[in-house]
Amino acid sequence: MWDIYVYFIQLALGLLLWALKFRHLPVGLKILGYTLLLTLLAEGYAAYLMFQRTTNFYLYHFLVPLQYTLFSCLFYSELKGGRARKTVLASIPLYLLVSSLILLLLQETSEVNTYARLLKNVLIICWAFLYCREIFLGLTVVQLEKEPMFWVSTGLFFYSLGNFFVEGLMNRILEVSYALAHALYFISIFLGLLLNITFLVAFALCGRSPRAVGKDGAPRRITLKKHV
Numbered sequence: 001m002w003d004i005y006v007y008f009i010q011l012a013l014g015l016l017l018w019a020l021k022f023r024h025l026p027v028g029l030k031i032l033g034y035t036l037l038l039t040l041l042a043e044g045y046a047a048y049l050m051f052q053r054t055t056n057f058y059l060y061h062f063l064v065p066l067q068y069t070l071f072s073c074l075f076y077s078e079l080k081g082g083r084a085r086k087t088v089l090a091s092i093p094l095y096l097l098v099s100s101l102i103l104l105l106l107q108e109t110s111e112v113n114t115y116a117r118l119l120k121n122v123l124i125i126c127w128a129f130l131y132c133r134e135i136f137l138g139l140t141v142v143q144l145e146k147e148p149m150f151w152v153s154t155g156l157f158f159y160s161l162g163n164f165f166v167e168g169l170m171n172r173i174l175e176v177s178y179a180l181a182h183a184l185y186f187i188s189i190f191l192g193l194l195l196n197i198t199f200l201v202a203f204a205l206c207g208r209s210p211r212a213v214g215k216d217g218a219p220r221r222i223t224l225k226k227h228v
Contacts, residue, residue, distance in 0.1 A: 003186075010193065014033075015040065018036065026077075028074045028078040028152070029149075029152070031074045032152060032199065032202070035074070043063075064099070065099045072091060074152070078153075099116045114167055114170075122160075125161055128160070132157070148202035148205045155195045155199065158195075159195040162191040
């Protein structure tokens with residue numbers, strides 16, 4: 001039960017920072033704040049249903065696609081490569097279509113939407129990898145620890161990677177050992193709390209410098225010059 005309270009406290013703190021620093025945030029982190037707001041409302045209602053001993057699985061059939069859409073918009077706003085941006089943007093309607101087909105043909109609202117979650121995790125891993133690839137190949141960031149989007153992409157990468165294995169193995173492990181499945185559940189909880197911490201760090205780093213955001217709302221970056 002403690003994990004639920006910690007989780008909601010983290011979401012609330014993230015939204016508080018988002019609201020306080022909204023004017024100084026780049027477009028990507030503004031989108032992240034809207035994602036947290038959506039998550040807080042949906043998870044809050046899901047928790048209410050859980051305490052009422054009512055199934056809440058159907059909520060995630062709508063929440064997961066919406067989260068993916070917003071996270072994709074976040075990466076679209078931060079990526080610089082034209083091909084990468086087009087790929088991320090094109091994935092949104094395709095993911096929504098596949099999620100709808102999964103709902104209609106494979107997993108009803110009374111079931112956990114495992115397939116849609118797994119697909120979301122795989123795609124988010126890819127977009128986070130593309131962002132990190134741009135950073136390291138382009139040498140566009142001097143101090144990674146002070147780059148808000150680096151914290152966001154790193155958190156999403158490890159959260160999605162970990163949950164890909166946790167959610168993919170959960171049903172099979174439940175058939176073998178409830179104790180092991182319970183341990184996997186807490187790994188998922190830990191990953192979620194860690195993800196929210198990276199979001200808090202990202203929000204905290206924004207607005208510390210008047211040059212952190214350009215006139216168009218995009219983050220300003222310093223390019224390293226190579227000396228011959």
